[in-house]
Amino acid sequence: MRPHRFALVVVLAGGSLIGCQDSEERAEVLPLTTAGSSSGGTGGAGARAVAAAGSRAAAGSGSGAAGNSAGSNAAAPKPDVVKVTVDSGTLVGESSGGVDVFRGVPFAKPPVGALRWKPPQKPDAWPGERAAVAFEPPCAQPTNLDGKTANGGGVTGATSEDCLYLNVYAPAEAEKAPIVVWLHGGAFFLGAGSLGSYNGTSHAKQGVITVSINYRLGSLGGFAHPALTKEAASDEWLGSYALMDAVAALEWVQRNAAAFGGDANNVTLAGQSAGGVAVTHLLSVPRAKGLFHKAIIQSGSNTRPDAKLADAESSGVETAKALGLTDATAEQLRAVSAQSLVTAYGALRAASTPLNSFPIDDRFKTISTIDALNAGTEHDVPVLVGANSGETGMDAARTIAKLAGDSGAGAWLYQFAYVPEFRRAEWTNGAIHSAELLFAFDTPDTSSWAVSATGKLDDEGRAVAKRVSSCWVAFYKMDPQAKSFSCADGFTWPAYTDAEDKAVRFEDVPKLVDSKSIPNGPPMPTGAP
Numbered sequence: 096m097r098p099h100r101f102a103l104v105v106v107l108a109g110g111s112l113i114g115c116q117d118s119e120e121r122a123e124v125l126p127l128t129t130a131g132s133s134s135g136g137t138g139g140a141g142a143r144a145v146a147a148a149g150s151r152a153a154a155g156s157g158s159g160a161a162g163n164s165a166g167s168n169a170a171a172p173k174p175d176v177v178k179v180t181v182d183s184g185t186l187v188g189e190s191s192g193g194v195d196v197f198r199g200v201p202f203a204k205p206p207v208g209a210l211r212w213k214p215p216q217k218p219d220a221w222p223g224e225r226a227a228v229a230f231e232p233p234c235a236q237p238t239n240l241d242g243k244t245a246n247g248g249g250v251t252g253a254t255s256e257d258c259l260y261l262n263v264y265a266p267a268e269a270e271k272a273p274i275v276v277w278l279h280g281g282a283f284f285l286g287a288g289s290l291g292s293y294n295g296t297s298h299a300k301q302g303v304i305t306v307s308i309n310y311r312l313g314s315l316g317g318f319a320h321p322a323l324t325k326e327a328a329s330d331e332w333l334g335s336y337a338l339m340d341a342v343a344a345l346e347w348v349q350r351n352a353a354a355f356g357g358d359a360n361n362v363t364l365a366g367q368s369a370g371g372v373a374v375t376h377l378l379s380v381p382r383a384k385g386l387f388h389k390a391i392i393q394s395g396s397n398t399r400p401d402a403k404l405a406d407a408e409s410s411g412v413e414t415a416k417a418l419g420l421t422d423a424t425a426e427q428l429r430a431v432s433a434q435s436l437v438t439a440y441g442a443l444r445a446a447s448t449p450l451n452s453f454p455i456d457d458r459f460k461t462i463s464t465i466d467a468l469n470a471g472t473e474h475d476v477p478v479l480v481g482a483n484s485g486e487t488g489m490d491a492a493r494t495i496a497k498l499a500g501d502s503g504a505g506a507w508l509y510q511f512a513y514v515p516e517f518r519r520a521e522w523t524n525g526a527i528h529s530a531e532l533l534f535a536f537d538t539p540d541t542s543s544w545a546v547s548a549t550g551k552l553d554d555e556g557r558a559v560a561k562r563v564s565s566c567w568v569a570f571y572k573m574d575p576q577a578k579s580f581s582c583a584d585g586f587t588w589p590a591y592t593d594a595e596d597k598a599v600r601f602e603d604v605p606k607l608v609d610s611k612s613i614p615n616g617p618p619m620p621t622g623a624p
Contacts, residue, residue, distance in 0.1 A: 199231035202347040205257035215343035233287030234258035248285025264295025269356025280368030284313040297537035310340035313440040317452025320411035332459035345386035363389040371395015379467035396491035407454035468498035481509035484525030487616030505590030508598040517550030524617035537564035
């Protein structure tokens, strides 16, 4: 059922939920270029009744705090109410400026109690109408005790084990619009899909639907243990719960794309840092085949082989021991609080303990993506991949582009090198990890990356964001059989081939360069090992 609009005001039964905010510091502490070593309440919100009178509840307070830090103080016009019916029931969201927004939409049952460390299950239907105007809490993760400053993944305020929710930004009256499903970064133990950098308003105004999701984090998102393997059915997926969540979200999109005016046959799976690593993984997961038709990997090119299930189980045993559980049963493990699991995971990660997340279980994951790429058996979809000039990772991105684009669908290689004027004294080695996010999404008014103590994004930077975003949008809209596309006011971006070796370097304007002229990362400091 397509969205329909009403000039009504809504009230959330029970009040609004705390959101989350984007963080100025998260990128400096959370670069992620490989998988494995850094991956990572009950009941849930239930159905939200909606009244046709009263005052509209605001979205989460944390989201507003950082999300609008670069914007104006002018009061925004009150949005209209928009309704859409999905396979679980009717959602009531907001519509403003030609963009329909639905926040906090469940795409799976709460993964709590007996569903902890289980593949995600389709959500239950709800009676009546469910309000979708406030973000649901991010997945359980460590947050700062002051409740005000963001952690390294951009999150502040409440988090929850009940967290499998997504947010939809869609053009009003969309018809067969391309869809991007976004996987956030945060080293697989931090972050959320509701951060200001990932606001899909600009995409929607360019004709693209954005679906940003939460996925399980830390030991809740990547965990194996002999007791869990023993209790599981012979064909039950094991270990890679964060990746399973992404698959569940993709399946939700396939079931419900038409309700928002989207094209279920034109879905791009995109992610940055940990999210990019997840995209890399899903290029070889059998269950993900056909659920997405293009892929974007931003600073997350994982070229390492995955762990074996036995190694992941050994890591799980060590995690249980850190919780005081020796020879733990599945029941004992599920009785541990989410907070305790978060704390134990953080301690093991700080001690550089191998965590071996997302193992090959020969059920959900059957092969490492690097092995699939070398064998030519990965999902044959167009891939856009790259890294930033102030981080390492260009060599791995080039490897992914070479192998993904060697036959069949094309691959596009980039380096993001633009440093805004107000950052130049600070980012002396180039664009740091995550610096491209506000430009790819064109979110200067909702991303805290657009402002700092030394200034804010100027008109030149905003123009750069328009150009970079237009290239991402052109990829979303591109025919999957294409070998080039145009963006940024007529710039032609050709697919990468090893013979031609062409990549795009994003500075104030995009430039076509020889990829091998781009170093893997910034120069090492003098005297570094």
